[in-house]
Every structure is written in C-alpha cells, then in structure tokens.
Amino acid sequence: MTDERLPGLYVHVPFCRSKCFYCDFYSITAASLIPAWLSAVLTEARLYKERFGIFDSLYIGGGTPTVLDTAQLELLINGLLSEFHFLPDTEVTIEANPDCITREKLDLLRELGVNRISLGVQSFDDDHLSFLGRQHTASEAELALENIRTAGITNLGVDLIYGSKDLSEEKWVKTLEKALTFKPEHLSCYQLTLEKGARFGKMKDEGLIKPISEEDARRFFIVTSLFLRENGYVHYEISNFALNESYYSRHNQKYWRHVPYLGLGPSAHSFKAGVRWWNDRSVKSYCTRLDRGELPIEGEERLSEEQLSLEAVYLGLRTKEGLDIADIDDHPRLGPIINQLLGTGLIEMVDGRITPTAE
DSSP states (O other): OOOTTSOEEEEEEOBOSSOOTTOOSOOBOOGGGHHHHHHHHHHHHHHTTTTSOEEEEEEEEESOGGGSOHHHHHHHHHHHHHHSEEEEEEEEEEEEOGGGOOHHHHHHHHHHTOOEEEEEEEOSOHHHHHHHTOSSOHHHHHHHHHHHHHTTOOOEEEEEEEOOTTOOHHHHHHHHHHHHTTOOSEEEEEEOOOOTTSHHHHHHHTTSOOOOOHHHHHHHHHHHHHHHHHTTOEEEETTEEESSGGGSOHHHHHHHTTOOEEEESTTOEEEETTEEEEEOSOHHHHHHHHHTTOOOEEEEEEOOHHHHHHHHHHHHTTBTTOEEGGGGTTOTTHHHHHHHHHHHTSEEEETTEEEEOOO
16 A cells, blocks of 8 residues: 655656647657757756655656667666665556557566556547647557557556547547457546647647637537446546546646655656746756756746645546545635535535536
8 A cells, every 4th residue: 555645756758759739748859869868867866866755656758758769768767766766566657659669668668667558549540640640540559559468568548639620529439439449447538729839729820720619628528428437437537537546547646636746857847845846848958957967947936825725626626536625714715616616516515525527
C-alpha cells in the first residue's frame, strides 16, 4: 500500500518525429539535440537528488519518449533509478506513439521496470488521423497494441481524441469499440481544443477551422461517459477512465491532489510546499544552463493559502472523488453557488463530499 502523499517524478522528453496539428506541448523535431538533452536531464536529476525523498511514481512524457533509441532509453531510465529513491511498487509510465514503439523497445522497457504504457492512438479512423496530423495509420495502431499485449504489459492506457467537425458520433463510437477489443486498463478521452500555440489554433484565427459547438461537445462527452461506464469503466476524472481504482493514474492524481511532484526537462513544472516552478522551454538554453551547473528554472509562484484552497476546489471538481464540504468553509461566497448547482443536477452531495455528475 503506497502513501498517497509521496511525491511523483515527471520527465519531459521534448522530441517528436513531427508536430501534430492540435499539440501545444513543448516539443521539437531536432533529434540531433537528444544526446545533449539526455546528459542535461541526468545532470538536473543529480542537482535535485535528495530534495524530494522517496518517489512512488515515475512518468516519462513528451513529446514522444519512444523516439529515443534503445541505448538512450536505457541510459535515461537507469540514470533516473540510480539518482533517486523509489518504492518497490512504483508506477513507471512511459508515453508512446504507434509509429515508434517496437518489440525490441517493449522488451527493454519491461526489463527496465516500466509497468505502464500510455499509447497515443487518438483514433482508429484513418481520415481522422490524417486530419489530426498523426504519422501512423489505424492498422499501425492496432499492431502496436497487439505488440504491447504480447510483450506482457498488464497496465495499458489508450489516448483518444474527439470533438472535431470531421468526426461523427458514429465514427467516434466505433473508435471506442475498437479500443475496447484490446481491453485497456485505462482510457483517456480528450476533447479537441484549438490551442493558440498549435497549428489548429492558427487555422482557427485564419477562419480555416472552427470548434464544435458547446452542445455538440456536451453530447460527445455524455456519449463517451455512458458508453465506457456501461462497459465496466470508472469515469474517475473529466477525461480519464479506468477498469477499477487500482488502474487510476497514480501519477496524475498527484496533480489533482496538490501532492508534491518534481518535473525534469525543458518546460517541466514542479510543485512542493505551496511553491510551483517551471523550467526554461528551450532545449538549447536548458542544456546550456545545466552545463554551467545551474538549475534551468524560468519562473516560480508562491501560492497563498486562499489560492491553494481555491485550487483544491477546482481540481477536486475535475474528479469523481470531488471535494470535502469542509474544503469550501473558507469561501462563504461558494455556499449559494453550491446550492444552485445542486438544484440543477450538475453536482451531488454524498457522505459530505461534493462530486460532479456526468451532466
């Protein structure tokens, strides 16, 4: 049994083969910078070596971590495991894309202790994949899922995207049905957003693409929640579903519960004792600063008690767990709002906890 207050470790791998049209996470396609970045990340790890104690989750995200070759993956993971202290049953997650996850890499990842893979499938419809700017086909996604299962990974997460004008409700349900044939322990179903920093955001500004209506977004959300709950999944956070509580993302829950976490890599965020800080976004600047032996921190914020309390409210309302009614005692203005929401059926009160309904 793990301590729910133990910190989590996140590592940002800012490299991709290409940039998907919807993505505004920091990533680049300059693979020539991987060796310098890898050296810098392990240097950053050494600088934080004793500051966070024991971790019980390691999440390697991106970007696309599986663009690293086997030697680089081995160097990264073994380096992290040697620099930090981890519980024996640590949840070790790596994000992967279907076009760069091979049997060789899967076998290596298992040997290195990776016990959870989050595969960015996004869709099983080739037209939708092309619209999103993905570099893989539906059949390649299916092959990757088959390989993951054959490799013996018993905690599989599948990421999917809905909410674009090219995707009908019928096609979306077919994607969900196809995903369930692989019996993933976890599903993340994200609504497409047209972010300013992404290609779709620029296309929106130029009038070339429009977001779906709020009513359509609501309908897709409800259809998704109902379908997956009817098929045995727990809708435990706005975008996240799991077969049972043991498959909830241990790492992501730390973000929603204000548990400390350390982020390594360009643009990564960290949080501890009411302070949130973030790293330089540029890979080159990040590497240069660590080469000088300094932490690549770009900025920080110290949250007041009121800010922490308000964050606890809105983070709690992202989840099935909700929040304790006592959490809003310091916010008398919230009382009438809570009563109004109870009356509309948007939230419910169970055993002294306020939880959002699907609607």
